[in-house]
Amino acid sequence: MKAISILGERNVALTERERPQVGNGEVLIKIAYVGFCGSDLNTYLGKNPMVKLPVIPGHEIGAIVEEIGANVPDTIRKGMPCTVNPYTSCGHCPSCRNGRPNACQFNQTFGVQRDGAMCEYIAVPWQKVLVDNTLTPRQFALVEPMSVGFHAVSRAQVTDLDVVMVIGCGMIGVGAIVRAVLRGARVVAVDVDDEKLMLARQLGAHYAINSATEDVHARLQEITENAGPDVVIEAVGAPVTYQLAINEVAFTGRVICIGYAKSDVSFETKYFVMKELDIRGSRNAMPEDFRAVIEYMKRDAANIERLISGVYAPEQAKEVLDTWAANSGKVFRILIKF
Numbered sequence: 001m002k003a004i005s006i007l008g009e010r011n012v013a014l015t016e017r018e019r020p021q022v023g024n025g026e027v028l029i030k031i032a033y034v035g036f037c038g039s040d041l042n043t044y045l046g047k048n049p050m051v052k053l054p055v056i057p058g059h060e061i062g063a064i065v066e067e068i069g070a071n072v073p074d075t076i077r078k079g080m081p082c083t084v085n086p087y088t089s090c091g092h093c094p095s096c097r098n099g100r101p102n103a104c105q106f107n108q109t110f111g112v113q114r115d116g117a118m119c120e121y122i123a124v125p126w127q128k129v130l131v132d133n134t135l136t137p138r139q140f141a142l143v144e145p146m147s148v149g150f151h152a153v154s155r156a157q158v159t160d161l162d163v164v165m166v167i168g169c170g171m172i173g174v175g176a177i178v179r180a181v182l183r184g185a186r187v188v189a190v191d192v193d194d195e196k197l198m199l200a201r202q203l204g205a206h207y208a209i210n211s212a213t214e215d216v217h218a219r220l221q222e223i224t225e226n227a228g229p230d231v232v233i234e235a236v237g238a239p240v241t242y243q244l245a246i247n248e249v250a251f252t253g254r255v256i257c258i259g260y261a262k263s264d265v266s267f268e269t270k271y272f273v274m275k276e277l278d279i280r281g282s283r284n285a286m287p288e289d290f291r292a293v294i295e296y297m298k299r300d301a302a303n304i305e306r307l308i309s310g311v312y313a314p315e316q317a318k319e320v321l322d323t324w325a326a327n328s329g330k331v332f333r334i335l336i337k338f
Contacts, residue, residue, distance in 0.1 A: 003119035004317045004336065007054045009046030012318045017056075020123040027076055027126050028067035029084065032137035033311070034118050035060030036320065036334045037145065038170070040111060044321045047262065051112050058118035058336070059086035059110035062141030065131065072126040080131040083140040084117070084124050086110035087284050102151065102284040109284070118314070120338050130290055134298045141335055142171070142307055146293045147285035148258065149175020149235070153183065154289065155282045156231045156256045160184025163224050166205075167245060168235035169196040171307060171333050172258060176233045177205050178296060185231075188223060190216060190244075193329050203303055211244075220248055233282075234258060239265040246271050246279075254278040311335045 003017045022028040040057040042048040065080045076082075088108045089101030096104050110116035130143070149172045158164055164180040166173050169191040180187045181204035188207040189200035197208035209219050220228060228250035234241055237259025245255045246267055255277055271277065297304050309331045312320050317336065324331050 001120035002314055002338070003056050004058070004314050005054050005056055006040075006043050010044060010322075012044060012321060014314055014317070017119060019121050022067045022069040022123050024070045025072060025125055026069040026123045027065055027072060027129050028069075028121060028123050029061070029063040029082065029117075029129070030066040030121055031061065031063050031117055031119060031338045033062035033141040033335045033337055034058040034116075035141050035145065036324065036336065037111070039109075041321060041324055041328070043112070045325060048112070052114075055111060056115040056118050057111040058116035059112075060141050060144045060333070061086065061110075061117045062137035062139065062335075063117075064137060065129070066121065069126075076126055076129055076131055080133060081135055081137050081140055082129050082131045083143045083290070084110075084122070085128045085130065085287065085290060086116070086144060100286075102286050103281075107284070118317075118336055130294065132294055132298070135294065138308075138311075138335070139297055139304055142304055142333060143290060143293045143297070144285070145171040145333065146175035146178070146296075147289040148172045148282075149177070149233075150179040150289040150292050151285040152176045152233050152235070152256045152258050152282040153179035154286070155280050156233065156254045158183045158185050158231055162186070162230040163188065163227075163250075164231040164233065165190060165220070165229040165245075165248065166200075166233045166235060167191075167211075167241045168259065169193070169200045170235065170331075173233070173235035174200065174203060174307065174332070175293070176235060176258075178203055179292070180231075180233075181205070182296065186223075188220065188229060195330070196332075199306060199332075202306070216244065217248060224250070228253065230254070231256065237261050239263060243267065246277070249275065249277065251275045252277070254280065256280050256282050258282050307332045309334055311337050314338060
């Protein structure tokens with residue numbers, strides 16, 4: 001079968017692999033679409049310290065059930081559209097014992113610590129397969145990245161009383177915006193790209209601030225009557241956005257960190273204490289986050305199509321990654337079609 005492999009820095013090739021065999025308790029999945037994630041781009045650019053090379057990238061999966069192994073429930077049937085929860089959990093580390101397997105200490109995500117889904121077939125445990133005949137494989141490929149944003153909103157315990165600022169309107173930030181709107185919060189989207197901000201508004205954000213051209217502090221003071229946002233979700237991973245989150249969040253507010261900063265960040269740590277902040281990390285997503293995204297997509301499939309920046313063949317992988325690296329701010333999701 002065909003597979004896309006990242007062999008080293010800016011070195012990607014279309015390779016041949018053996019088609020996997022379906023085992024006991026497993027489902028053979030025929031891949032239709034896989035999204036390129038920011039972590040895949042960082043792997044290609046040699047900036048992903050967690051990856052083990054060479055690796056098949058891809059963990060944003062839209063697929064069809066191809067074959068069923070023994071001891072798989074009959075709720076999963078051949079021909080059903082599906083996606084896959086791409087994380088592992090050991091069941092024994094502190095995260096798993098505390099009921100948060102998404103943050104397993106020994107997690108192995110598809111396309112990072114183990115080979116991913118940018119190939120024609122994968123075999124996975126049936127417990128990791130989510131099926132729904134209402135969605136298409138193309139839509140299913142967007143479920144995982146949106147679920148990461150949904151999970152961040154759960155970590156923030158957002159309610160309809162909150163003003164929520166989401167910094168970064170990429171795919172994960174958009175997921176956070178949608179989930180916060182669904183919970184009844186007033187949502188402020190912040191980005192440096194007007195097209196992304198326009199899409200954020202179309203998906204329900206009440207306010208949009210271009211941090212490259214506007215005074216973010218002044219706008220927030222106006223929106224919140226000088227209080228600051230109750231929740232700030234950082235979905236960029238840059239020192240300046242981490243600092244913005246701490247500086248602008250309200251007293252006793254919650255700061256949720258999704259993005260990985262590539263360098264050290266200096267803080268006015270007095271704000272941690274003066275504001276009595278809750279600063280929380282948010283990693284991956286829980287099964288209920290996946291289910292919530294699927295239910296949202298079933299109700300609002302038209303808007304989901306706007307999140308796809310382009311669809312390409314496996315042979316175009318290097319071209320796509322080079323183009324994305326040169327224009328990272330203009331991309332929501334790029335899908336590879338098998």
